[in-house]
Amino acid sequence: xxxxxxxxxxxxxxxxxxxxxxxxxxxxxxxxxxxxxxxxxxxxxxxxxxxxxxxxxxxxxxxxxxxxxxxxxxxxxxxxxxxxxxxxxxxxxxxxxxxxxxxxxxxxxxxxxxxxxxxxxxxxxxxxxxxxxxxxxxxxxxxxxxxxxxxxxxxxxxxxxxxxxxxxxxxxxxxxxxxxxxxxxxxxxxxxxxxxxxxxxxxxxxxxxxxxxxxxxxxxxxxxxxxxxxxxxxxxxxxxxxxxxxxxxxxxxxxxxxxxxxxxxxxxxxxxxxxxxxxxxxxxxxxxxxxxxxxxxxxxxxxxxxxxxxxxxxxxxxxxxxxxxxxxxxxxxxxxxxxxxxxxxxxxxxxxxxxxxxxxxxx
Numbered sequence: 001x002x003x004x005x006x007x008x009x010x011x012x013x014x015x016x017x018x019x020x021x022x023x024x025x026x027x028x029x030x031x032x033x034x035x036x037x038x039x040x041x042x043x044x045x046x047x048x049x050x051x052x053x054x055x056x057x058x059x060x061x062x063x064x065x066x067x068x069x070x071x072x073x074x075x076x077x078x079x080x081x082x083x084x085x086x087x088x089x090x091x092x093x094x095x096x097x098x099x100x101x102x103x104x105x106x107x108x109x110x111x112x113x114x115x116x117x118x119x120x121x122x123x124x125x126x127x128x129x130x131x132x133x134x135x136x137x138x139x140x141x142x143x144x145x146x147x148x149x150x151x152x153x154x155x156x157x158x159x160x161x162x163x164x165x166x167x168x169x170x171x172x173x174x175x176x177x178x179x180x181x182x183x184x185x186x187x188x189x190x191x192x193x194x195x196x197x198x199x200x201x202x203x204x205x206x207x208x209x210x211x212x213x214x215x216x217x218x219x220x221x222x223x224x225x226x227x228x229x230x231x232x233x234x235x236x237x238x239x240x241x242x243x244x245x246x247x248x249x250x251x252x253x254x255x256x257x258x259x260x261x262x263x264x265x266x267x268x269x270x271x272x273x274x275x276x277x278x279x280x281x282x283x284x285x286x287x288x289x290x291x292x293x294x295x296x297x298x299x300x301x302x303x304x305x306x307x308x309x310x311x312x313x314x315x316x317x318x319x320x321x322x323x324x325x326x327x328x329x330x331x332x333x334x335x336x337x338x339x340x341x342x343x344x345x346x347x348x349x350x351x352x353x354x355x356x357x358x359x360x361x362x363x
Contacts, residue, residue, distance in 0.1 A: 006165045008076045012044070014173035014218050015053050016071055016079055018225035019060070025094050028082040028145070029172025035070050035078035043074045049224040079172070085145040090118025091340045096174040098122040098167060100154055100211060101181030103130030105287040106236060109332035110178055110339065112138065115146050117340075122167050122174065124152040125181070154181045154207030157214075164214040173222055176343060177215045179208045180236040184251045184289065186300040197250045204254035205261070208235055212265055216274060223273035230273045232343050235262055236335070237278040237352060239360045247306045255280075259352045266350030275349040279338045282356035283320055285329030290317075325358035 009031050017029045042059045044052040060068075072078045084094060097114045101107035102123035111121045115138045123138075125131035128151040135149035148170055153159040167174055183203045185196040212233055219231040240248065241255030259278055266276040284290060290297045298313040307319045321327060338355045342348060354360050 005076070008073075010165060010168050010218055011047070011049060011221050012052065012073055012076060013079060013168050014221040015049060015056060015225045016081070017172035018222045018229055019053060019056050020068065020081060021226075025084040025088065027084060027172070028080075030080040030082060031077060031169040032080055033077045035072065035080070037070065038072040038078060039068050039070045039081075041072045041074070049221050053225045085143060086118055086120065088118070090116070092176070092343065093118025095176055095343075096120045096122065096167075096171050097176040097178065098124065098174050098215070099178045099180055100124045100152065100207070103127040103134055105289055106281070106284060106332060106335060107178075107180040108134055110180060110236075110336065111147070113332065113336045115142050119176075120146055120148075120171065122148045122150060122163075122171070124150050124154075124163055126151065126153050154211060155202040157210050160207075160210045160214045164218060168218060173218055174215075174231075175219075175222075176232045176234065177211060177219075178234050178236065178339065179211045181207055182236065182238075182289075184248070184297060184300075186248045186251070186297065186304050186306065188247050188304065189249055192250065200250040201254050204251065205257045208258050208261055212261070212276075216265075216269055216272065219274050220269075220272035227273070230275065230346060233265065233269070233274060233276045234339055234342055235276075235278040237262075237280045239280050239282050239354065239356045241278065242280055242352065242354060242360045242362075247301075247304050262352065263350045270349055275342070275346075277342045277349060278352045279335060279342070280352050280354045280356065280360070281335050281338075282324065282330040282354075282359050284331070285317060285320070286331070290329075323359055324356070328357065330355055330357065 013029045017026050020027050040059055044055040068081050070078050070080055092114050097119045099107050099111045102111045103125035111123050115121050123131045123135050131149040135147035138147040150163045152163040183200055185200050223229050235258055237258050238255045240252040241259050245252040262276050262278045298316045301316050302313055307316045310316045334355050338353050
């Protein structure tokens with residue numbers, strides 16, 4: 001599909017999704033180049049969202065929105081209007097949530113919990129097979145519309161832009177972006193290869209920027225359709241974004257920079273009804289980032305000599321647990337409480353919320 005056509009779809013579908021809200025629920029708006037019959041035909045200029053929204057409302061005033069199945073936009077194509085497919089109970093019921101890095105670890109557990117709490121989830125990951133399997137499990141548990149898996153490389157703009165476009169084509173828009181994809185390469189500053197530093201920076205820092213760049217115009221279009229509409233961008237940061245990390249400077253630097261992006265994005269995007277916040281978890285000891293037997297952080301830190309006197313992976317783990325006042329690592333359940341708080345709290349943006357068991361305390 002041509003770039004111009006994608007841009008038009010990315011503007012029109014979110015407008016339709018918000019305008020056609022009924023009984024407190026937004027429908028799914030699914031793009032199709034052609035359709036056998038058209039319930040409503042509209043001519044509009046998608047480059048002027050406010051004007052386009054007005055034209056849609058005028059057309060609906062003539063035919064009504066009850067029983068509306070398709071909207072055809074001249075020069076663009078047809079949009080199927082589908083009812084919301086899930087029950088209305090749950091902390092994110094009625095919302096469409098995008099999660100990057102969703103094939104494993106925190107990202108997978110975030111997607112699973114959002115689905116359990118009533119959302120539809122778009123699961124993005126560079127691991128195509130892993131994210132496909134994860135989405136299939138959610139579909140079998142909650143219904144066929146529950147999860148959309150997409151292969152995404154967050155370090156490449158074209159890949160991110162295409163994923164956002166495929167989301168809009170399939171669902172009509174979304175309400176929450178959770179930028180979770182992240183990597184870590186621990187080493188001494190005296191010897192870390194530049195390629196490792198660049199890799200960490202590209203995924204954790206540049207990847208967050210590219211996701212927000214691609215997602216924010218869609219969220220802004222929905223706000224133009226209804227100025228009372230609010231959406232959320234949440235970056236999964238780290239306690240290492242609040243305090244430096246010995247022999248882990250590439251990761252800490254990318255996370256410090258991520259909080260700078262969060263604050264700056266929040267200041268700009270508030271006019272579009274978009275809240276932007278970061279969650280800063282403590283150490284997720286049971287996830288693959290820490291516990292992978294080949295390249296997890298416990299293994300990396302043992303090799304790097306980060307914990308003095310440690311002889312085994314278990315020695316490293318015990319040393320890190322001893323640093324936490326609450327005596328344990330962070331869990332996905334801890335992080336989900338923070339995510340839901342930020343979504344539900346309308347009067348909060350530009351924040352970095354620690355979830356560290358007291359290991360990092362703000363002052």
